[in-house]
Amino acid sequence: RRTGDPEVVYGAGKTPEQVVAILRTLHERHPDRAVLATRLSEEAMAYVASALPEAEVHAVARSATLGPLPEPRGTVAVLSAGTSDAPVAAEAALSVRVHGAGVDLVQDVGVAGLHRLLAVRDRLEDADCLIVVAGMEGALPSVVGGLTGVPLVAVPTSVGYGASFGGLSALLGMLNSCAPGVTVVNIDNGYGAGVFAARVARAAGPRR
Amino acid sequence: RRTGDPEVVYGAGKTPEQVVAILRTLHERHPDRAVLATRLSEEAMAYVASALPEAEVHAVARSATLGPLPEPRGTVAVLSAGTSDAPVAAEAALSVRVHGAGVDLVQDVGVAGLHRLLAVRDRLEDADCLIVVAGMEGALPSVVGGLTGVPLVAVPTSVGYGASFGGLSALLGMLNSCAPGVTVVNIDNGYGAGVFAARVARAAGPRR
Amino acid sequence: RRTGDPEVVYGAGKTPEQVVAILRTLHERHPDRAVLATRLSEEAMAYVASALPEAEVHAVARSATLGPLPEPRGTVAVLSAGTSDAPVAAEAALSVRVHGAGVDLVQDVGVAGLHRLLAVRDRLEDADCLIVVAGMEGALPSVVGGLTGVPLVAVPTSVGYGASFGGLSALLGMLNSCAPGVTVVNIDNGYGAGVFAARVARAAGPRR
Amino acid sequence: RRTGDPEVVYGAGKTPEQVVAILRTLHERHPDRAVLATRLSEEAMAYVASALPEAEVHAVARSATLGPLPEPRGTVAVLSAGTSDAPVAAEAALSVRVHGAGVDLVQDVGVAGLHRLLAVRDRLEDADCLIVVAGMEGALPSVVGGLTGVPLVAVPTSVGYGASFGGLSALLGMLNSCAPGVTVVNIDNGYGAGVFAARVARAAGPRR
């Protein structure tokens, strides 16, 4: 792990006790910066809250942080359409913050209701990087990518049923986007999108 | 084949001579209505043009008709985005006409250029049924389906490369559309969409 | 959401309390028309029944409605073969009713027992649109589509095992139907088929 | 190869010269019984015809035989719907004959035209085994299997486009048939179906 990058715990498959123990150890090593734990079960979030009172539990993101978040530099706008995509969007947003950029969270903007999306065009243009989260057919990044030239990272989610095949449909849709300049991460990988977008936003100079 | 329906020749895998022979036979049986031949090779189109001067060759649709087209009843709007989708859109439009409905062809309206799409909203509302043709990520039906409540048939095309997997990406995108009331046909199946939409449009009563 | 369309709650992944709260809110906004909630768990159906006595719970469709259903205009025939497909057929039928068309439910008509299907040909011809629900090999729409020219929406179901791959087999079968004019929706998507078919049936003028 | 079984040459990927040489060698070894060569190119069929005048070339089956066919014992009915499936049906029929059973070829009976199928029910019942060849959605075996209890081998073909995925759609449809007692062979494998069905038919005793 490159010096200065925050430590991150991937909580899936870990017991609440393991999560708390790792958080505590990593926090002691670098008390001056935040440790992030993602993919926490209900039990793990509850145990973190009780065992580490100074930790902050982010319920929607199914995550927790311990230690002070860095000063934000640059801005990442995180867009999503439905309530089902909210956990992935929240994981992305929190990952952006922990990796040192600011977040503008834009929810409830879907391709089947264009006016809400058109109403937030200014916020898109003001961002240094966009994260667009969508399940089902994953069409939102194509539409957003047609509206703005800000670098755009698309996150397919496993939201859907039947022929969504666990997020495959959204993933393929985003990879085939007709809007140029769209990049994609793994299904439900809000964390990876957040790390990437924070790097882009932090490096961005003043807008020209 | 139910009485009254036009006869259709599926040209793929047939020699020019076979296509012409079948067209001629079917036309003689019912000289008062059109026979349609689709999926014609360059050679087949040329041979039809020379051997059957009274036939009409539709180059973009890779199709030919022989005999008079029926009076149109009702209107189907056929939408597509890029030039690569034009042959499938043209096959759909011609199939609509041959099956007895009128066509409003709306081209060059893609999800990455919303203003052109928003500019044709009236034409969408004026139609009795919509056919929306799209390749790559197949997002156009979701956006159109969010703009109007007119019945919408989506046609995925095999346009694309890499992870488009021969139209699979567009097909899955359309099946998972977040806009309710979107139905889908096989990849590149402009003909099937046209038959269906013509039936819907012909049955539609006066708008209320 | 276009004015006049009913509100719909997608119950999968929502708690009983959330379902009841949303139903109540949406109903208060438009007490004069029905709200529909689909994909309800046993618990959600029970809680709706007790918390909203004026709601109607549709057990087979795993759904509930609150508020008066609209006057039906036009007719959709909903066909299915086996008892396992009944929930999807019921979701389709209820969605048709909520979106303003009438329903003729035709059950127990499968491809392996043709005489029962042939015995209902009149009911097929009397409908303005057909919804054909089938799992396993999904062959029913092809057979029905060969019997009638009424517009036909096919719904593949996830009924089956082994090489049915969660409904993929039925979906592919329907997309490749040799009967022209068959359109398809996502696996188990009775709701989407119902919205589409209701639109077609409501727009249909008097039969000619 | 078990004693008495005919020799078979799989012609795909073999030069015309190789095919002729192998046919000649195998024929010399057992001049009293037929050798079969399948999957022949146009060139191979032409070269067999000129180099082995005593051979019989079966153009539709893309095959050739050399030496006397055995006396038929029992009957296999081979059914197919469209002209595109004819080569596979012909390969199956010829393989049945070469392996010692008689053939009743029933063509142009598809699921979208039930009356033609119903008209041949007697021929189905008279057979000792059925081979049902179908592409696209592969629905024909389910319908035939619902009409009769004669053992039925289904052959999916690669006929179709788009989501037929080279015969996968027909294969899955047949494997998931709702009619009990349907077995399946590889896509386009008329030969394998013929060998199997001939064995069943030859072993069948007098009907009871």
Next chain:
Amino acid sequence: RRTGDPEVVYGAGKTPEQVVAILRTLHERHPDRAVLATRLSEEAMAYVASALPEAEVHAVARSATLGPLPEPRGTVAVLSAGTSDAPVAAEAALSVRVHGAGVDLVQDVGVAGLHRLLAVRDRLEDADCLIVVAGMEGALPSVVGGLTGVPLVAVPTSVGYGASFGGLSALLGMLNSCAPGVTVVNIDNGYGAGVFAARVARAAGPRR
């Protein structure tokens, strides 16, 4: 259902009460012949045993029968390799018996222990039809098909892990068998194989 065929209940997704009720109803209709119920849960088997004392529960086959089995005519040999494939083999064997043929069950013969297989060659030759059950790579039918010319139905099972993909590996292996005359049914479909093989065995005349 053709007259004379036994009635069969597919138990998956049915409650113990439903299974018992259907068995009772069907038995009353034809007390002189067996009703078969397959895919029973532990609970359903227990409830059948207590509620229908005259029923026979077949634990390995996860099935039950009610009413007298028919006189066997002809013989089907059912082969399998491992203990994990035993339930599917037992379902196949029971289905054969219920559909009127006799069974020779040959277990523990796998491709990785050829001597046990070679030791039972006589039993293979004595059968009128073979059912070969195998999971994982599904190689057993190819080896058996190379040893004998008796008609062979292969049943892939979902036994395996990783790249067995729920039985897909065994299914593909069997469809591509290099032994001619092998036919295949759906993954885990012992029932379908049994119905088919019983039909073949019952029709077989005296061996020649």
Next chain:
Amino acid sequence: RRTGDPEVVYGAGKTPEQVVAILRTLHERHPDRAVLATRLSEEAMAYVASALPEAEVHAVARSATLGPLPEPRGTVAVLSAGTSDAPVAAEAALSVRVHGAGVDLVQDVGVAGLHRLLAVRDRLEDADCLIVVAGMEGALPSVVGGLTGVPLVAVPTSVGYGASFGGLSALLGMLNSCAPGVTVVNIDNGYGAGVFAARVARAAGPRR
């Protein structure tokens, strides 16, 4: 198309005449900036060279440009391993240049020869964005992503055979990269990666 962005012609499926005509038209509209044409056939490249002497043909990138390239701002390092990946890397590099950033092309650095990769670490750190092109198992982005925190766009290529399935293997490898902050584009999509990376590099302020 947002004002200021260069025009791009997708040459696949276009005739040499069409390519030249579109290049000429777009160039006349904005003679002050470059037009890019990608995916050109040998014929198209030759015809562009002869018909548009002022155009520059980029043979490895299978592309051509017409009009002056913009002043580069920021730097994108483009990495690839084998010679087979060179066309995609060249398409990416040219797209970066046309979209206004500078390029550092780093070739022949593969995961099976780590020392060459370790020898160029400085060049990686000096870039504002990385494009990593790889076929077969697509492992290079994971290794590079472990060496540096510069934003990294991975491009899978269709180089490989057998189980590479036309680039699917490399695509899945990159999507599942264990190095955080890797984003991915479609198989062989050097163009899309170039547009994205140029945007990131141009926006980057002075390094801190």
Next chain:
Amino acid sequence: RRTGDPEVVYGAGKTPEQVVAILRTLHERHPDRAVLATRLSEEAMAYVASALPEAEVHAVARSATLGPLPEPRGTVAVLSAGTSDAPVAAEAALSVRVHGAGVDLVQDVGVAGLHRLLAVRDRLEDADCLIVVAGMEGALPSVVGGLTGVPLVAVPTSVGYGASFGGLSALLGMLNSCAPGVTVVNIDNGYGAGVFAARVARAAGPRR
């Protein structure tokens, strides 16, 4: 089972009682050599520990052995990256030991932290065979295979989410490795890799 090979019990799908009974029986048959049981549930491991005190339970490997391990001959180095891959690596290592070779377990060496891998190069060169265990993108074997010419068996694991598709991504990556001389076993199949590598290591003569 060839004489001298240890007996192995595949514990998946077996009850604790069955596992203990089989272990006991096999141990009594050959008390002088070890019996191995793999894929044990928590319950099975606990029951083995209490019912067979002389057995050794290997918690990480989810396995147990009963009877003396053989003298090791030759050495297999087992490499893995993350903690999630530890169970598969431990199953591989134990299988190596039970099949008669020695083990050098090298953990926490991943492609995203090359220095740890480079630090153990001597241990790789000292081994007679390598087993490399990796999930997600499965890139580790390519990197290790580029560092050494020792025979290398790669084991993909089902560790990952989304587009890892249960280990498919790692499997494809390893099959397409650009490092020559890499062979692959089934997903999570530490046992098979161990048997193979032990055979290679035991046969290896003194290093030259």
Next chain:
Amino acid sequence: RRTGDPEVVYGAGKTPEQVVAILRTLHERHPDRAVLATRLSEEAMAYVASALPEAEVHAVARSATLGPLPEPRGTVAVLSAGTSDAPVAAEAALSVRVHGAGVDLVQDVGVAGLHRLLAVRDRLEDADCLIVVAGMEGALPSVVGGLTGVPLVAVPTSVGYGASFGGLSALLGMLNSCAPGVTVVNIDNGYGAGVFAARVARAAGPRR
């Protein structure tokens, strides 16, 4: 490339001139050892033969070597069944020789003709490593792996049609082999199997 390993040219996608040029360059660098070129077109083989008279062209293996082959150490037996698998078997055998081990080529041993396989058991036991090449269902490695404990590398080939899906069926079959100690390489990758097996055979000490 590790010192001492032969240089190898992958001929696919290279012109005859490129192949000859690379062979010449690599040969000049190390005239004392062989250079290998694989996957050569007919044209490339002819041009190598004429331009490099001292080169040896291996027609079945579609390969060429230039320079003296090393002294063989240890033996690899290469098994295959049909003539269609011969090119892959020959590529494997030649790669073994070029990488310094001896070869025993065993052809025409398939699972459907066990006696030929059983007749060569001694040759299997005499080898230090086995390469087993098979297409279609890929069953041969399972049968061979049950006969001997010699380390076995399986090579699936793309031989087959329909549901063989370009070698996928054979690949999955081999990965799921019920014989322990079977490892697998990519479809048609005789080269990779040869490199691996030669390493194992060269390291093998005297048999015990």
